[in-house]
Amino acid sequence: MAIISTAGLARTFATKHGPVEAVRGIDLTVRPGEILGLLGPNGAGKTTTLRMLTTLLAPTGGAATVAGCDLVRDPAGVRRACGYVAQSGGVDPQVTVREELVTQGRLYRLAKPRAAERAEELAHELGLTEVLERRTAALSGGQRRRLDIALGLTHRPGVLFLDEPTTGLDPGSRADLWDLVRRLRDTHGTTVVLTTHYLDEADALADRIVIVDRGVVAADGTPAALKLAHGGSLDASLQDTFLAITGRRPEPAGATPAAV
Template sequence: MDSSLDSSDSIRTSGLARTFTTPRGPVEAVRGIDLTVRRGEILGFLGPNGAGKTTTLRMLTTLLAPTGGTATVAGHDLARDPRDVRRRTGYVAQSGGVDPAVSVREELVTQGRLYGLRKAEAAARADELAHELGLTGLLDRPCAALSGGQRRRLDIAMALTHRPEVLFLDEPTTGLDPGSRADLWDLVRRIRAEWGTTVFLTTHYLDEADALADRLVVVDRGTVVAEGTPAELKTRYAGSAGATLQDAFLAITGRGPVERDAAPVAV
């Protein structure tokens, strides 16, 4: 696969790989990932535990150096231009990154300052993001007092401070109640619709992938094993577009359920 981007691509990888050295010998966590993500697309990146999802995401966000292959993200080569990749991408880790001791406003302003905004610009950007993400009434509240859903909205606001072209979300709704999950789904859709942001989403919730993603890539044992729209994967592997994505996933990987929710979320 040619690793150069055309005007319709946000991410393209060819043979992307990562091998870890351990006392017991080398471990191939990612064994050659080939994928393309189009501009403005919401891509769901799925796989069982240990399939290589987080390692791939950490490579694409420059947090982990590949040991093989190539990748371009937001128009820049991952190996040659990691600083430009970081300038054009936002990353929301599964564990989040807010300081519980400071206010929402202080977190947002500090993030803006870290991206080079002047103090007045950072304050204005904090107000803008708070308005867009439903945090206006929480700006002076300490982060420790936020609910789980509010904290995730703040995590996403911080990742959007510099108006990234690509937003990476690592299991953004894990641990949230169904109402908060539905709110986050609406927010992700709005970010793509209003800002044209490309969203790269890892999740263990197959109903979430089905509801949000334009297209899915399934990885197992460090390599891509299936890709297509949710309807295509359900038809191809479960026999019907009306089947569940859970059934298709089981047929693709030969493994049990990724995650089942105790309470379903309306889509």
């Protein structure tokens, strides 16, 4: 049974220059416990799709369900079932990590003692225990991203949406975040849908990759199947690429230049 299912999901924006079809009809099925990578160029419709699936943006066409809840008829059910981590976090830079986590718990109607317990649990699970009393403005990029994910996991969602979670992180922080995503799936059975521009990230993390282009699905399959169908890995496709440089030797004034 699919935990996420879409049929012709679409979104058109009205602009002063006329309608813009950001998503023109996405058909998608995600199985429980799957890590799905959404790839595509800027403007392909990846973020718009995630925003629709998390009820932040109303679709203008098609249908979708998340964890059995209809996107349009039961948006509250969808929100209870999923967590969303946007490209840029929205934490208060003046509060501590603990205060941010407790506040998030209270927003999900946890009693104050339970919200404090949940903050400790999340900090332990995501490697934030040592920075609980640190202001969020003083966190490193990797720590801030882990905090963003912790906030998205406060209510124990079965589905987690990550929009370009490792953009701007150093290689070590990226690797740590990859391990975290795998652990969420392996330990808790969390279904993860992430958008990324990094082919190596999708290859390393995703059970399945969906390539979106111009608002539609251009390809769908496992990393191995897509590489086989499209000529192998990125490294293999670049192995015969070279750069040819030609130049000229300095010549005495008045001489005719000779090409190298």
